[in-house]
Amino acid sequence: MPRHTALLMAAAGYLVMSGTAYAADLPKTTINVVGNLGITTQSKKLEAPFWNKEVTEKSNGAITANFRPWNEMGLKGSEVFKLLSQGVMNIATAQLGHHSGADPIIDGNDLAGLSDNFEQFHAVSDAYFPVLQKYYRENLGLHLITMQSFQDQVLYCRDDITSLKDLAGRRIRGSGASQADFVGYFGATPVDVSFGEVQPALEQGVLDCAITGTLGGYTAKWHESAKYLYTLPLNFGAGATIANAEWWDGLAPEVRDFLTTEIEALSDRMWAQNAEEDIIGTQCNTSGPCPFGDPAGMALVEPSEQDVALRREALNNAVLPGWIKRCGDICKTAFNDNLSSLTGLTIK
Structure with missing residues (x-):
């Protein structure tokens, strides 16, 4: 076997073993999660599989989630983050515009007419992230994990x-x-x-x-x-995935690190999916395909x-x-x- 092939195989084996060991070391944790609108492809294709299957698999069974979209709980969307701050659930994903009436600073990255296109909105959201993370933590008792979008x-x-x-x-x-x-x-x-x-x-x-x-x-x-x-x-339908700060701070550090890494990867997939589906949605509503x-x-x-x-x-x-x-x-x-x-x- 060529030396460089052996080294690559050894490195790959180390990464798999170290990842497995890392996941195996996670303490048992159950998370109550409220997801975004359940009829959307974002919920069906990304959020639901992530919380119902992927998190458990990637943590070697250490982390499990009780997941339900907010509309399946009889909610309207606007009350999700308020309930999250009260500790009714541990993590929630919802639209920022739904509760910007009480906290108008939350509207800042997705004001109507602000961004000309999807790419600019993504850049604006990244730039505004520290503002919202600080505000959520200091004023609402929430920990902002990621921000994402829907389509135009x-x-x-x-x-x-x-x-x-x-x-x-x-x-x-x-x-x-x-x-x-x-x-x-x-x-x-x-x-x-x-x-x-x-x-x-x-x-x-x-x-x-x-x-x-x-x-x-x-x-x-x-x-x-x-x-x-x-x-x-x-x-562009700004959304966010947010945790109750008291619950988040009480997690083992390795669980917080694991969830942060995995939810950030999920957020990247949401951005990519919505950019693609933005075009598909227009086609579906009109003449196809x-x-x-x-x-x-x-x-x-x-x-x-x-x-x-x-x-x-x-x-x-x-x-x-x-x-x-x-x-x-x-x-x-x-x-x-x-x-x-x-x-x-x-x-x-």
Whole structure:
């Protein structure tokens, strides 16, 4: 056997053995986990297998999880992190916009109109991570482990839409205060409707449009009532995986290290999947091809250069001022210190 082959095999064997030994040394730990919206492919393909199988296998049986998506617990999403801070569960994954009303600083990396594309949003999220980790720990008793995304958050509308200006007078379901500020700038009325109630609300005409991810709306069958897909990204559905800080701090250090490493790897897979499914979702909602079912046949409405400019106008004139009004100097400082160079914006 050539010497370099023998060395590679020995190194590989050492890594396997050391990894096994590391996992075998972990103390027995059971984790109560609440996952994100269960109908999404992120939950079905990544979160559920990770907590139900992968964590146990990679820890050689030392770590097990009781996993349920928040919607299967009868929750609406907005209460997840509050329950987490109360110790009802140990770890949770949910959307940041769901609870930014009480803590508006949480909106900072995914304000409507802030990022032009998925890549910029990822960079903005990385830059904002230390801000949120510090805030969660000091103010909410939570430990931020990772941040992630969903797909582009776009408009599903019952009636024809050709421009942001067409939103005037429409009733629109969004998620979070910054989306409300954004659509309100164009004369729309923001309406608070839980995700599971959107489809019947569209069908009955209670809503004219609703905002969610490109694939999330397809799997929720919003296309059964919404016939126009307007693909200008308003924001990107920022999410996070967070632990109750007291519980986290009480774990054995080696368990914390193991979970941090594995959850960070899971987060990387979420980012990659959502970047890919962003395109797939648009295809599924319109003319295909679609690997998840029949194409929905929605009319594809692509934004004009004028609407891209209007998105930035709404950010400057409504979204940022609204955010600072809710949040104050702490948000202004956090934004200017961490995001100005990436976004080209400074809040005065």
